[in-house]
Amino acid sequence: MLYTPEMVNRLQQLRATIYTEFGIRIRLADPGLLDMLSALGERCGDEALRHAIEEVLIMAGRKLDRAPSAGSLISIKEITYRGQKMTVDGGVVDASSTAAVTPRVYRGRVFYK
Structure with a gap:
């Protein structure tokens, strides 16, 4: 997937926060990045992080999963x-x-x- 510059900036800001909260390093080259962000967005307890993940998913044309997917x-x-x-x-x-x-x-x- 091609990321817009705004998405890349937002993902760079989210990197450290996601690693601190979940211990997972995100990589922009990962093809399943948006699926992983969707799953992590439901699990996070921090509303600001959840909102930031939701914004990235909306920019990509997706929505936040309300239930874990089969993937x-x-x-x-x-x-x-x-x-x-x-x-x-x-x-x-x-x-x-x-x-x-x-x-x-x-x-x-x-x-x-």
Whole structure:
């Protein structure tokens, strides 16, 4: 897909925020970028981030998914860290790729690798 300069600027601004909140690095060359943004837009708790993702999708001629599509599965699992149960998002698994984003716990914080 060809991005307009306005979309590229908005995606560059979203990069750090998406990595901070979800631990997922977005790449403009990724063909499934808009599908991933659509899935992440529903999961995010920050209204400003959700609105920014929605603006990018509207510029691309899409809408924000209200339910997870068959193309992307969101897995949530429970892990034990130092005797405490923690609920962790397993990451977004794209149907086109078999590699999932795996969560790691370091000093009580969840990082995605």
